[in-house]
Amino acid sequence: MNSVRITKTQLKTLTEYLLQSKNESAVFLIAGYFRNSLGSHLVVRDIILPKNQDYDDRTEFHIQMSPVYFNKVISIAEANELTVIQCHSHPFPEKGLRYSPTDNFGEATSAKTIHECLNGKPMGSLLFGKNEVIGRIWLDNKNSPIDIEELRLVDRHLQIQKLVETKNSDKTIDKDLYDRQIQAFGIRGQKILSQLIVGVVGLGGTGSSIAEQLAREGIKNFILVDQDKFEISNLTRVYGSSIKDRGKNKVEIAEQNIKQICSDSVVQKIFANVISQKTLSDLKDCDVIFSCTDRHAPRSVLNELAYQYSIPTIDVGVGLDSNNEKILGGTVRATLLSPTLPCLYCTGILNSELILAESLSKEELESRKDEGYIQGLTDDVPSVIILTTLAASFGLLLMKDILFKVFDSKSSTVTLDISTFETSRLAASVQNDCVCKLRTAKGDYIPLSAP
Structure with missing residues (x-):
């Protein structure tokens, strides 16, 4: 096309x-x-x-x-x-x-x-x-x-x-199956959903929830990316998983769950790091991408992809503070990355120092932490399904907004403060010297930051 x-x-x-x-x-x-x-x-x-x-x-x-x-x-x-x-x-x-x-x-x-x-x-x-x-x-x-x-x-x-009629433009929709949703978005809206190719990067708590909800909404074409295998501690958050899945690739669990919901779904599984030219090239097929990774470096390269190729990308995240016994606070967030909108660097969500820190060896990382040079980077963070699912739903709501104009707002970020349980739609400004301005609409004429 x-x-x-x-x-x-x-x-x-x-x-x-x-x-x-x-x-x-x-x-x-x-x-x-x-x-x-x-x-x-x-x-x-x-x-x-x-x-x-x-x-x-x-x-x-x-x-x-x-x-x-x-x-x-x-x-x-x-x-x-x-x-x-x-x-x-x-x-x-x-x-x-x-x-x-x-x-x-x-x-x-x-x-x-x-x-x-x-x-x-x-x-x-x-x-x-x-x-x-x-x-x-x-x-x-x-x-x-x-x-x-x-x-x-x-x-x-x-x-x-x-501009040119295609074979897929006259696909029929199962009106009985999607009846309640058609009442919300119309038959044309349901047709739009059925024709999208959606990428989900990271199939943990947020990504697996997004994949399941997309399948139930009538998305038929998926590109799933995750290099991790299922661990027993993932059972409390990963949709479609069971205790028998220990050691299985997360992308396989997500595919199996999608196919159980809709057997004719087309799923491309990528068991690899998203920070690679091959994986990013595959993601160029997407109409919308969900960034559900909890690390800064993958977020950064998906941030580049969104602006360079004009692919709307929704970054989803949960940040929790706890004392190992009680949640003390935190934020649930979804941010839309797209041309003319502030990127993750503009909003301060991405931090180049933490990206560098993620590349350090364990010994060097601990040394830098002890010296006070690095703050805010933790390997094992608290995570609970109610909040990862809420973040996923925020992301999906943003997707419906970009397609069907659900919000009466120009904001590109939706957040929930866990302490106060107050939601807000934040609006930041595009920074003139930011990476998103440099990369906007460059396509393949500037390399992405990946080997």
């Missing part, structure tokens, strides 16, 4: 400019690019709006951009090691939007230039009519372009606009 990923604000800016005049208009976008097992994808980073002098010719049926403007766009893309999406409008047809022979010739020429100037990078194209959009990707300068099949709006919410 070839796509262009763009924020709602970017699309609004683009549409308003392209369709404001009775004459054709053009805009170039600076974008990242990546491939996954489903197709080719362009991720919009910047919009380069032309000025009137950037048009050499502009009429209702024809445009010619200035070479100076075109070269400026290529220079910006080259400086940022990104590529280009060429956009223009046909403001005249009400329906039946299509590329003209002149468009075909002009784009083939532009794609050849971009391929040569930007080290073989592909060029995207979007054509805007009054009521529809079509697009294509020129992968090289030798073959015909491939269709862009969907326009994906990714920011505080996720909206997938199909």
